[in-house]
Amino acid sequence: MQRTAEVVVVGAGVMGASVAFHLSKRGVRHVLVLEKTGIAAGGTGKSAAFLRMHYTNEPEARMAIASFPVYQHWGDVVGGDCGFTSTGFVMTVLPEDTEALRRNVAMLKRLGAKTEVLTAEELKAVAPSLATEDLVCAAYEPESGYADPVATTRLFLEHAQALGARLEIGAEVVALRVRAGRIAGVETTRGLVDAPTVILLTGPWTPRLLQTAGSDLPITPRRAQVAAFARPAALAAGHPTVIDGALGSYFRSTRDGLTLVGVGLWGGKTSADPDRYDQGNDPEFLPVARQRLARRLPAMGDSPYVRGHAGIYDMSPDTRAVLDGVPGVGGLFVAAGFSGTGFKKAPAVGACLTELIVEGRARTVDLRPFRWNRFAESDPIRGQDEYRLPADFGHKV
Ligand SMILES: Cc1cc2nc3c(=O)[nH]c(=O)nc-3n(C[C@H](O)[C@H](O)[C@H](O)COP(=O)(O)OP(=O)(O)OC[C@H]3O[C@@H](n4cnc5c(N)ncnc54)[C@H](O)[C@@H]3O)c2cc1C
Incomplete structure (x- = not known):
């Protein structure tokens, strides 16, 4: 019909x-x-479903900033519980990108984001579970976090x-x-x-x-993995949601006692027909994810692996x-x-x-x-202050 x-x-x-x-x-x-x-x-x-406003370019930042209040006030705007959890969000960068981070935070504030630059000492005071010795400063968003996708x-x-x-x-x-x-x-x-x-x-x-x-x-499709490790009792209350640009990973807590970790576009099996691909974790991915997590969150060093999966990114040029x-x-x-x-x-x-x-x-x-x-006009979206990746980041695309 x-x-x-x-x-x-x-x-x-x-x-x-x-x-x-x-x-x-x-x-x-x-x-x-x-x-x-x-x-x-x-x-x-x-999806890991991070909710943050930190971007290095204005167009994406505007999208994230315009969206955030909908997640924050979901019950009134849409209705029900979308799993929004405010944990605070931390963006770390390599020391050589300190000034770029400061300029980006100034740009984000101008666009209306609630964010600030914290020194390593200030970050330690806000999030004592994080190792901060290698950092000069980080961007912090006190209200950001994650939702249930x-x-x-x-x-x-x-x-x-x-x-x-x-x-x-x-x-x-x-x-x-x-x-x-x-x-x-x-x-x-x-x-x-x-x-x-x-x-x-x-x-x-x-x-x-x-x-x-x-x-x-x-x-083009590109496979990306996330692994979940059990949080120890010391971190039962959770920890901030972090993009660890300085070490090349990202992680957040879950409501059921786990911490999800991703490692950028780490290599492994990357070929990815979205209808036919390996949806599990590569065995070689797990030690990489655990090591990068434990370097920033030392209490997670011995945490057992619980589960994980791979999904597909839709990559544009x-x-x-x-x-x-x-x-x-x-x-x-x-x-x-x-x-x-x-x-x-x-x-x-x-x-x-x-x-x-x-x-x-x-x-x-x-x-x-x-x-x-x-793309045809050679006018891609690019921030003035993009960040460098750490040397051991893995296979970068
Ligand atoms: C591992 C991973 C971690 C991520 N982490 C984050 C994060 O922390 N924060 C963040 O902001 N984003 C994150 N993302 C990205 C984010 O999840 C995606 O950008 C977003 O979910 C894409 O949504 P979408 O609706 O465009 O696409 P999809 O969720 O892929 O939905 C497309 C839908 O279209 C359907 N479909 C396809 N073809 C057809 C057809 N011919 N006919 C009918 N239906 C069709 C599919 O079945 C599918 O349900 C992550 C993604 C992955 C994979």
Whole structure:
């Protein structure tokens, strides 16, 4: 049976869920979310779900800053519990990047982030469990932390459905239908859907779908791992959420007594068809993750490994997302290429795409820097003060 929708949202990860929520809240009728596998089945369900505002470039910082209050006041803005946990967030850098860190914190404050620079001594006073001897200073966000990515996605969708959106699980979009330079709808494993507007929120699967409309977007899949270790009694109350740029790792506590650790884009098995890849941890990854964690959080030195997984990053050439209409195909929009840092920005992405579709222009955050054509125009998103990586960081991409 052929169906119709005003807007088809492809993908029920956190981005599709946020877009469906914001469209529905805005009063757009007949929003249909099509998901081939399940809610949060892609990168979202594997996310470490850090919520921080520290970025080295303004466009991404604006997205994170605009999104953070939604997580903080989730019960009022969306409803229910998205697992938001305020732990404080710490960003460390190599000593040679001290001035870059200071300039970035000044930029973030100017944009409205609650953040400050702490000396190593001040950081030790705020977070006594962290080893700070190798640091000159760090950026600190007292209110940041993490959320539950699956609950976030589920709640966005539940509230979108309560406002009239429809969700179909098990409906894979196999092709985009284009007529006379405009999107006409999609072809799914359950038949055709007619729609004047289609939004692709399909992470690393996006290039494959775009090709069915004759468009190419340079997004490549890349496998990334996270391991969870049991916290000792001394750290039962948790610890700050940390991107340890100085040692090349990131970690946060969980509500159930574990600490999740990732090691940037550490090598191991990196080839990654998003439908067929090793979803477990490589054995060689575990000692690397544990060592880097223990160097910053010495109490975790003997912590047993509990579980872990690998997910897929949707890498763009400048590691920042494309949020735009697809050139040459009216009514077709895309938000992809978040390169492993999209979760925290989902509320703003949903708001911006809704504004773009309904009003023709995003107001929440200026989307121009995220435009499709920026790679062809040699105008990538790049901060003035990007950080160096430690020499033993591993395989850098
Ligand atoms: C290990 C790991 C750690 C991360 N840590 C963080 C972090 O700490 N902080 C942060 O901000 N970000 C983090 N990220 C990144 C963040 O999780 C992602 O940027 C974000 O979840 C992407 O959401 P999405 O909805 O765009 O994509 P996805 O979650 O991948 O969702 C895409 C959905 O589209 C569906 N789909 C694909 N093709 C089709 C089709 N043809 N038809 C129908 N459905 C389709 C898929 O099944 C999937 O459910 C991490 C990612 C990983 C993998």
